[in-house]
Amino acid sequence: MSDVILELSKASIYQRENLILSEVNVSINKGEFVYLIGKTGTGKSSFMKTLYGDIPLKDGVGHIVDYDLRKLKTKEIPHLRRKLGVVFQDFKLLNDRNVQENLKFVLKATGWKDKTKMEHKIDEVLQKVDMKTKSFKYPYQLSGGEQQRIAIARALLNDPELILADEPTGNLDPQTSIEVMEVLQQINKNGNTILMATHDYALLLKYPSKTLKCDGQKVFEVVQKNTKST
Template sequence: MGEIIVDYKGVGLSRDGNSILQDLNLQISEGDFVYLIGKVGSGKSTFLKSLYCEVLIDDGGTAYILDYCLNDIKRNQIPFLRRKIGIVFQDFQLLIDRSAEKNLEFVLKATGWDSQDAIDNRIREVLTQVGMQNKGYKMPHELSGGEQQRIVIARALLNSPALILADEPTGNLDPETGTQIVKLLHEISEKGTTVIMSTHNYAIVQKFHGRIIKCDDGSMKEVMISSHS
């Protein structure tokens, strides 16, 4: 069991003045692979956004992530927290006017990398890690959905994050491609990076082992899913 990197005790989360989740008690450790399940609107995305301070936590309770206390995090600390978190979106959010490699270069330069040699080396490393080492020159529209999602995962890995958040990463992919993407995320987790993945895909949850946290009726609880459910 690795070090605890997410520790929520008695935490509430609201959006637009509406309470979404109440009394969250959750600990997630280094190297955990966590599935977030639950119907649309049950709070999965709200919880993920709270981890990188896009949704603020309510008064009461305590929330720590990667040694930052979210109860009183300063605005100027948030970019440093976010650098330790890689985010994989369902809809890719790649810049369509530049190649895959240039998408990655843009992120590195935006997060303070200035040596072109170091940038080129890091881009090569992450493209190789996601099996896209021969596709970096291609524009996003020249890549399949699965290939674009691999580039998005490469982008999430650039700054060697302690935590990857994947919000419905297979939502726009066919089942076979989705399975490959989750397999890749599991390989990343096995090397020590914590992965939290929201999903509606119970077949994937059954295929690849992980902790399962269900959002339902304003709460989050760890559950087991039987093979026939």
């Protein structure tokens, strides 16, 4: 088994007929924490959407968690997404049910049947994001940071090989952003591979890691200067 979780080679990403990114060469290995940065409109979201099957890959080579993005069929997309955990900026929680039911909804939708196993899994992921005491709260009873923790817990339900976090701190204040980053860092230390799109450069300085940048229809790795004094 290869340690490469995501590989794009000479890939072009289009939104309908518009070329968004060209000649994309990206490789992410198991266990890495990788940032995706770039100004609004440079293609970060299109890049992410291509990875979870929302935008088809028309040109080049693309493999993610053992799926070929060029050959990805519509009926395979739910299976691909089970191997990915996706965290969005706007949480996407269902307000008409509590945290426990939100998570159970995802498990049922992805084929879980055994009630005891479902409850055990929900407990396990809530423990990982330090939200075990909030399982009977409704999303609107939680702060933004707490809702994002629940969204991260939801992304962990099917033991994903790769977590795609699309601006996960975009709607949060700086202190809450750091709390959510701490959760993501811990999850990464536990072995989860994470690709995080962000425009919050303060987080990059505080938690330096491999960084990809979208700019001028290209994606390239940028080397962060080490600003820490010796």
